[in-house]
Amino acid sequence: MSDTKHHPNRLGLWGWLGGGRWGMERYLYALHRVTGLGLLAYFLLHIVVTSSRAFGADRWKTAMDAVTGPLFKFGEYLVFVAFAFHAANGIRLALLELGFAVGEPIEPVYPYRTSVHVQRPLAIGALALAAVLVAIGTASMWLVD
Amino acid sequence: MSEMSKVTYRIRRYDPNRDTAPHYETYTIDYTPGLTVLEGLWLIKETLAPDLVWRASCRMGVCGSCGMLINGMARLACNTQISDLGTDQLVLAPLPNFNIIRDLVPDLMPMLSTHQDLHPYVVRDDVAEQEEPTGEYYQSIHDLEQYLQFSYCIKCGCCMAACPTVATDPTYAGPMPLGQVQRYNTDTRDGGFEVRKEAIAGERGPWRCHYAGECSRVCPKGVDPAKAIQLLKRQMVLDVFGLRAKKCPSKLVGKPKDAKRRNGIPEAPKPTV
Ligand code: SF4
Ligand code: SF4
Numbered sequence: 001m002s003d004t005k006h007h008p009n010r011l012g013l014w015g016w017l018g019g020g021r022w023g024m025e026r027y028l029y030a031l032h033r034v035t036g037l038g039l040l041a042y043f044l045l046h047i048v049v050t051s052s053r054a055f056g057a058d059r060w061k062t063a064m065d066a067v068t069g070p071l072f073k074f075g076e077y078l079v080f081v082a083f084a085f086h087a088a089n090g091i092r093l094a095l096l097e098l099g100f101a102v103g104e105p106i107e108p109v110y111p112y113r114t115s116v117h118v119q120r121p122l123a124i125g126a127l128a129l130a131a132v133l134v135a136i137g138t139a140s141m142w143l144v145d
Numbered sequence: 146m147s148e149m150s151k152v153t154y155r156i157r158r159y160d161p162n163r164d165t166a167p168h169y170e171t172y173t174i175d176y177t178p179g180l181t182v183l184e185g186l187w188l189i190k191e192t193l194a195p196d197l198v199w200r201a202s203c204r205m206g207v208c209g210s211c212g213m214l215i216n217g218m219a220r221l222a223c224n225t226q227i228s229d230l231g232t233d234q235l236v237l238a239p240l241p242n243f244n245i246i247r248d249l250v251p252d253l254m255p256m257l258s259t260h261q262d263l264h265p266y267v268v269r270d271d272v273a274e275q276e277e278p279t280g281e282y283y284q285s286i287h288d289l290e291q292y293l294q295f296s297y298c299i300k301c302g303c304c305m306a307a308c309p310t311v312a313t314d315p316t317y318a319g320p321m322p323l324g325q326v327q328r329y330n331t332d333t334r335d336g337g338f339e340v341r342k343e344a345i346a347g348e349r350g351p352w353r354c355h356y357a358g359e360c361s362r363v364c365p366k367g368v369d370p371a372k373a374i375q376l377l378k379r380q381m382v383l384d385v386f387g388l389r390a391k392k393c394p395s396k397l398v399g400k401p402k403d404a405k406r407r408n409g410i411p412e413a414p415k416p417t418v
């Protein structure tokens with residue numbers, strides 16, 4: 001086999017989304033990673049902007065002026081939506097990764113009922129919690145002055 | 146699908162001696178009720194494409210050789226009825242996340258050698274007893290049920306092909322080897338938790354898994370590696386806080402001393418291994 005050239009076939013990022021008819025947990029997985037990266041980017045930007053205060057009131061005002069306007073407000077709203085999802089799904093993941101809500105080992109009898117089925121109510125609950133947080137955030141950011 | 150008379154296979158083909166990249170070829174065969182995807186491949190090989198290559202052996206979901214991507218889903222070809230796919234158009238490709246050796250044959254060696262690295266066997270100090278058993282290790286039915294599900298793994302690699310972490314992270318050990326870590330850690334006859342903890346430390350370990358659950362969804366044996374991995378993480382957290390139950394390794398139950406053989410019952414044959 002050593003003289004055979006193998007063709008690489010790792011899915012890469014496509015593996016987060018595509019490859020078949022997948023269940024909702026795969027999309028929660030991908031969204032959790034994307035929102036996590038988004039929040040990290042926002043966090044770094046936030047540090048850069050607020051650190052301008054250390055260089056005097058003028059620099060602070062310039063920095064604040066640069067991040068106002070409807071586009072930035074919408075950006076902040078997206079950050080909040082990402083936060084709501086990441087937090088709610090994060091609670092679900094913390095519970096799962098501590099071995100809760102996946103069920104006990106069982107004798108597998110066809111058609112198999114796996115831990116994916118057992119944790120599904122938790123996944124739906126996490127999405128509902130995220131939706132409630134987003135609704136509250138939407139109301140306070142856009143509707144209530 | 147009851148009136149289906151033909152079935153079309155679009156197969157991703159690659160011959161390292163001829164091709165620079167994989168490409169698809171299409172074959173149409175007669176459909177007969179009960180035809181599995183694997184039997185269809187044999188028909189194609191016998192009548193249309195003698196150079197088509199795949200891997201299979203038991204043709205009954207036991208050996209784990211015939212894992213492939215069938216209409217986008219990692220499954221066993223022998224275990225998949227064409228009628229269950231709900232279409233007469235099949236698209237076949239080798240299991241993703243493994244290099245392609247040829248046509249539908251993936252290189253499973255990286256998975257198997259990681260598996261080997263993680264001590265997938267009962268680890269104990271009493272080596273002499275294991276070489277020349279004088280009795281049996283104690284294990285209750287309840288103890289057995291804690292790992293039996295995970296021991297059904299046939300190392301087909303379908304879970305590795307479905308896992309999004311494996312798709313982007315070549316250092317991650319993946320659901321098959323990690324599922325087997327939990328299988329042996331949970332076995333009350335085993336005392337290998339510490340050596341396996343070393344073996345799965347860092348990037349390759351279970352903390353790379355964020356419960357996409359796909360491994361469990363595709364597993365053709367109901368092994369539920371996603372469950373095994375989360376239970377493994379729980380054990381590791383409990384271990385950090387010194388709360389992990391240490392009931393392993395279980396004691397040897399010697400042969401009963403005064404028992405007499407009943408008349409007519411022959412001696413067991415000598416062990417062969
Ligand atoms: S866990 Fe299931 S899918 Fe993965 S290798 Fe074992 S039998 Fe195959
Ligand atoms: S549950 Fe973990 S191991 Fe299984 S597919 Fe998801 S990320 Fe991979």
Ligand code: FES
Pocket residue numbers: 200201202203204205206207208209210211212221222223224
């Ligand atoms: S041929 Fe053995 S599992 Fe399919």
